[in-house]
Amino acid sequence: MLVHYFVAFFLLSAIHLNVYALKSYSQYQLWRLNVTNNEQVAKLHDFSRIAYQQNINFWSERFRKNIPIDVSIAPESINSFAKFLSSDDMKIQYDVIMKDIGAVIERQKLIDKLQPSSVYADDFAYDKYHPINEIDAWIDKMVQTYPTLATSFTVGKSYEKREMKGLKISSNKTAVKLDGTPVNEKKAVWWDGGIHAREWISPATVIYIVHALLSNYSKNPIITHFVDQFDYYILPVFNVDGYAYTWTNDRLWRKTRSKTSDPNCFGADPNRNWDYHWCEGGATHDPCDEIYCGSKPFSEIETAQVAKFIGTHNSTLVHYINFHSYSQLWMTPWGYTTKKPVQFKLQDDGSAKAVQALRAVFGTEYVHGNIGATIYVASGNTVDWTSGTANITFSYAVELRDTGEYGFLLPEDQIVPSGKETLAGELALLKYIEGKVYA
Ligand SMILES: [Zn+2]
Structure with a gap:
């Protein structure tokens, strides 16, 4: 069975390579810039808005002094960018952390194919990355395998008409207050x-956590407790069109895939497209930019539909997580300003619990705080809206592994460790939230 799976996978991948031309990152380099003062930070941030014109792409969203900033550079821009960094104006030192991004992508594809899965259950390899059709099939399999807990739902169709398919976990037990008395209404969680x-x-970490909840229900008392205490709405892949595109065309694509006013540039940043202080700062009206906020709030059908779904469920939703990578950060609103919301301490104390429990598993260090102060201002982001408009107090933006050794190209052997530690962090956060909402 396992052997068949991999033979089939290998053949499919071979066919797949013939059909699509994946963008080559051959000779692209990843540099780590060491900025030591706020003037350099500001100048670099300004430059990041025009960098795409030279095929220079900022992987880091975190612009702070003494925190490394990772940038990918096309081969033709390597000399000019080096000159720019060493100019009297900038004087920024850097290290080359990947000499050839294309070679790293190729090597990982090969390892992924040759390395058998060691965490294979319910027809799914939990230590592998999967294309969107396999993730959709996995949702169906979960519903089939755990019929008393799991159902599927859809928030609608994407721009390219893909189903935005989610999974709901709900047990038939009544949630209880801390003193054991039943609550009137079970609260809900969205990831x-x-x-x-x-x-x-x-997506890989979210899938791991969902499977851990389902497969350990009625076996592990802690998991059983939290599955009984909350309903869970999970959308493993929010940006389905963009995700599909990373498998077929460009491994490093970030945005949605909608048409824009510029015929050469596609997609908006779905994490800058929400109708809450939309496009005020840390977002641009330039459709070719990686942080393009879209033509208007909720211009992207994907964000509009998730907002609509949340709007119809927000009487029960008390907790939201928008999972990203990379940088190892557990963050809370606001992103549109460096100011903190009035409930900041209530939110951030939960982050502290999560980060502490996460660290206890493998020693992985996460930083917590408000988005504006932790990375940079980023307006129109998801959790500002879920918190500010939908009133979901415990709204978090989490940046998963790593801190830049591989960045977006995190090897598959880190999926299960990321899943395990993030689950531990999340269970600690659920315990904290339970204490607040069921007091
Ligand atoms: Zn992200």
């Missing part, structure tokens, strides 16, 4: 992965 297409570890 999504893959809002940014290239951040493959985020």
